[in-house]
Amino acid sequence: xxxxxxxxxxxxxxxxxxxxxxxxxxxxxxxxxxxxxxxxxxxxxxxxxxxxxxxxxxxxxxxxxxxxxxxxxxxxxxxxxxxxxxxxxxxxxxxxxxxxxxxxxxxxxxxxxxxxxxxxxxxxxxxxxxxxxxxxxxxxxxxxxxxxxxxxxxxxxxxxxxxxxxxxxxxxxxxxxxxxxxxxxxxxxxxxxxxxxxxxxxxxxxxxxxxxxxxxxxxxxxxxxxxxxxxxxxxxxxxxxxxxxxxxxxxxxxxxxxxxxxxxxxxxxxxxxxxxxxxxxxxxxxxxxxxxxxxxxxxxxxxxxxxxxxxxxxxxxxxxxxxxxxxxxxxxxxxxxxxxxxxxxxxxxxxxxxxxxxxxxxxxxxxxxxxxxxxxxxxxxxxxxxxxxxxxxxxxxxxxxxxxxxxxxxxxxxxxxxxxxxxxxxxxxxxxxxxxxxxxxxxxxxxxxxxxxxxxxxxxxxxxxxxxxxxxxxxxxxxxxxxxxxxxxxxxxxxxxxxxxxxxxxxxxxxxxxxxxxxxxxxxxxxxxxxxxxxxxxxxxxxxxxxxxxxxxxxxxxxxxxxxxxxxxxxxxxxxxxxxxxxxxxxxxx
Amino acid sequence: xxxxxxxxxxxxxxxxxxxxxxxxxxxxxxxxxxxxxxxxxxxxxxxxxxxxxxxxxxxxxxxxxxxxxxxxxxxxxxxxxxxxxxxxxxxxxxxxxxxxxxxxxxxxxxxxxxxxxxxxxxxxxxxxxxx
Ligand SMILES: Cc1cc2nc3c(=O)[nH]c(=O)nc-3n(C[C@H](O)[C@H](O)[C@H](O)COP(=O)(O)O)c2cc1C
Ligand code: SF4
Ligand code: SF4
Numbered sequence: 001x002x003x004x005x006x007x008x009x010x011x012x013x014x015x016x017x018x019x020x021x022x023x024x025x026x027x028x029x030x031x032x033x034x035x036x037x038x039x040x041x042x043x044x045x046x047x048x049x050x051x052x053x054x055x056x057x058x059x060x061x062x063x064x065x066x067x068x069x070x071x072x073x074x075x076x077x078x079x080x081x082x083x084x085x086x087x088x089x090x091x092x093x094x095x096x097x098x099x100x101x102x103x104x105x106x107x108x109x110x111x112x113x114x115x116x117x118x119x120x121x122x123x124x125x126x127x128x129x130x131x132x133x134x135x136x137x138x139x140x141x142x143x144x145x146x147x148x149x150x151x152x153x154x155x156x157x158x159x160x161x162x163x164x165x166x167x168x169x170x171x172x173x174x175x176x177x178x179x180x181x182x183x184x185x186x187x188x189x190x191x192x193x194x195x196x197x198x199x200x201x202x203x204x205x206x207x208x209x210x211x212x213x214x215x216x217x218x219x220x221x222x223x224x225x226x227x228x229x230x231x232x233x234x235x236x237x238x239x240x241x242x243x244x245x246x247x248x249x250x251x252x253x254x255x256x257x258x259x260x261x262x263x264x265x266x267x268x269x270x271x272x273x274x275x276x277x278x279x280x281x282x283x284x285x286x287x288x289x290x291x292x293x294x295x296x297x298x299x300x301x302x303x304x305x306x307x308x309x310x311x312x313x314x315x316x317x318x319x320x321x322x323x324x325x326x327x328x329x330x331x332x333x334x335x336x337x338x339x340x341x342x343x344x345x346x347x348x349x350x351x352x353x354x355x356x357x358x359x360x361x362x363x364x365x366x367x368x369x370x371x372x373x374x375x376x377x378x379x380x381x382x383x384x385x386x387x388x389x390x391x392x393x394x395x396x397x398x399x400x401x402x403x404x405x406x407x408x409x410x411x412x413x414x415x416x417x418x419x420x421x422x423x424x425x426x427x428x429x430x431x432x433x434x435x436x437x438x439x440x441x442x443x444x445x446x447x448x449x450x451x452x453x454x455x456x457x458x459x460x461x462x463x464x465x466x467x468x469x470x471x472x473x474x475x476x477x478x479x480x481x482x483x484x485x486x487x488x489x490x491x492x493x494x495x496x497x498x499x500x501x502x503x504x505x506x507x508x509x510x511x512x513x514x515x516x517x518x519x520x521x522x523x524x525x526x527x528x529x530x531x532x533x534x535x536x537x538x539x540x541x542x543x544x545x546x547x548x549x550x551x552x553x554x555x556x557x558x559x560x561x562x563x564x565x566x567x568x569x570x571x572x573x574x575x576x577x578x579x580x581x582x583x584x585x586x587x588x589x590x
Numbered sequence: 591x592x593x594x595x596x597x598x599x600x601x602x603x604x605x606x607x608x609x610x611x612x613x614x615x616x617x618x619x620x621x622x623x624x625x626x627x628x629x630x631x632x633x634x635x636x637x638x639x640x641x642x643x644x645x646x647x648x649x650x651x652x653x654x655x656x657x658x659x660x661x662x663x664x665x666x667x668x669x670x671x672x673x674x675x676x677x678x679x680x681x682x683x684x685x686x687x688x689x690x691x692x693x694x695x696x697x698x699x700x701x702x703x704x705x706x707x708x709x710x711x712x713x714x715x716x717x718x719x720x721x
Contacts, residue, residue, distance in 0.1 A: 008676075102713070
């Protein structure tokens with residue numbers, strides 16, 4: 001067996017570290033003694049150079065060029081590290097995850113996604129092998145429902161569906177209502193644009209959600225559970241169906257679970273994908289076969305829910321946390337996170353971000369850490385402008401608040417929300433009016449129309465935004481937006497209407513100057529609002545290559561070959577094609 | 591092999607047996623196959639692995655679908671887990687690269703030079719429970 005060391009050298013920020021080490025090894029005739037590999041590390045601007053040494057399993061960070069000799073001497077030649085000792089990454093407890101020595105240099109910590117990417121989600125044995133269903137077995141053996149609630153209370157878990165309501169309180173309340181029939185519902189409607197956390201959980205580890213629901217059934221005294229999942233998630237549905245079937249075969253679902261007198265089963269209900277059906281009362285109506293419209297609360301579903309029976313409704317991610325909490329204990333869980341926001345949160349990082357994808361981080365990590373360390377910063381190292389959290393119910397957060405720790409309260413104080421976990425990163429090419437318009441349009445399209453503040457208010461706000469974006473805005477429009485928005489927040493029946501103004505109000509709060517610019521100067525600095533943009537050709541830069549003229553879909557560009565071209569503004573439809581194709585930067589957007 | 595657990599202890603026992611049964615020689619190829627992975631072509635990579643493993647008679651290699659690793663930008667992602675080598679996560683794996691993984695990493699026992707990613711998190715179970 002080849003027993004040479006393998007040295008992995010991080011190449012995101014490592015610059016020429018690889019080359020330097022390589023050269024040095026060649027010079028010293030040591031190159032044959034080790035394997036060198038580059039690896040792609042993620043962002044991590046706190047650590048400049050990362051080197052992993054296998055099989056020693058050590059990570060050395062922040063090595064400077066001057067230390068390469070020492071590195072070779074200590075790590076490769078004699079294997080005794082003394083001078084570089086301080087640079088070895090130590091597995092230490094971190095303030096945000098005190099309970100464990102799991103390496104945190106990546107700043108991700110996977111509780112919910114613990115099995116995703118590790119096990120085959122279509123094989124129940126793989127889940128069981130990783131402590132799956134052990135929490136359920138332990139509970140059925142030893143815990144009363146009150147003890148389960150006690151653990152949840154200790155854990156500090158709060159709902160991940162957006163509201164952040166303490167999970168133990170909801171469970172306790174549903175448990176305490178007297179009724180022979182109760183229900184458990186898992187909300188897998190996930191309708192926010194840009195969000196796919198719940199989908200990934202269901203696809204990657206469906207049993208964790210089932211186990212959470214079964215535990216809920218035992219605790220509140222329900223025999224039937226439903227998963228309301230959108231029909232657009234065929235793979236999640238397929239895997240859930242397989243998982244349910246396997247759990248039934250093992251006696252983990254159905255009559256007399258694990259030989260006890262507790263019985264519980266789960267069925268899927270497919271949603272047609274209306275955003276409002278994610279709202280709990282609308283969702284319940286939809287399962288009942290009615291039109292998915294919210295109704296006033298109280299009574300809350302925990303008192304009067306599905307078919308008027310006490311119903312516990314939680315989000316996918318909330319349920320997926322439950323087995324770990326009960327397996328490792330509420331105290332273990334409460335050591336992760338920040339103030340009143342315990343545990344981790346899964347975010348879907350998208351937009352102008354280098355490493356787009358799903359990340360799970362402890363609550364309390366700052367936005368800056370998520371975007372720059374975990375996400376690797378902006379694509380093309382462009383300048384950060386704002387981050388949108390909470391989708392159509394949330395808002396934008398500008399640069400000066402990037403150091404805010406992520407938590408339910410902190411985001412709310414900034415005029416946004418945690419929401420279900422969409423996080424869209426924006427740069428200078430994103431226009432804030434355009435962003436507000438996008439989300440508001442979504443809310444208006446998805447409004448069920450039952451109550452007038454949302455139905456009429458939303459449409460009104462949208463038409464004002466449209467007016468501003470085509471250059472017809474007036475200064476009073478800003479006040480109108482604020483007053484309609486505030487009225488909607490107060491008077492709408494459900495969360496959709498109550499939160500729909502947030503994207504507008506938060507962009508107004510932080511980027512009011514951009515609104516004013518659109519109104520007063522008829523200018524869109526991001527170049528997004530078509531009517532306010534003008535494309536022109538800079539005659540000093542244009543070499544007359546004719547490319548733009550060929551590409552222009554409406555033949556608005558004329559000019560002789562090798563002579564500067566011009567755009568006829570009366571024909572131009574502002575598609576931006578010429579701007580994108582010109583290789584000489586001669587087309588200007590103003 | 592439907593077996594119904596008759597009491598909670600049977601589940602604990604079963605879990606223990608599953609863990610014990612794991613042989614050291616098993617080589618796992620974990621292919622990220624959530625919707626995002628499949629959209630990027632992970633299903634093709636999965637097929638190539640299955641076909642080639644069969645063709646080469648690699649009896650101890652398990653080709654395994656797994657959920658999303660969260661690294662959407664480098665999909666398809668494949669992690670190779672085998673004795674005597676560190677766990678290595680490869681990104682941007684296409685059908686050609688899949689064959690190279692099999693030939694050079696699995697059969698040749700050499701970590702490839704390209705597309706190695708730093709797995710951005712550790713396992714919460716690694717410290718104690720699951721060996
Ligand atoms: C318009 C609207 C859409 C919603 N969509 C979802 C959703 O897709 N998924 C979800 O879990 N909760 C959604 N919610 C929140 C639910 O009403 C409910 O609060 C949540 O499912 C409770 O679970 P939790 O306590 O685990 O967060 C939505 C709420 C509103 C007002
Ligand atoms: S706020 Fe909007 S979505 Fe909610 S009930 Fe009223 S009209 Fe329907
Ligand atoms: S913006 Fe489009 S329509 Fe206008 S000149 Fe350029 S290519 Fe033609």
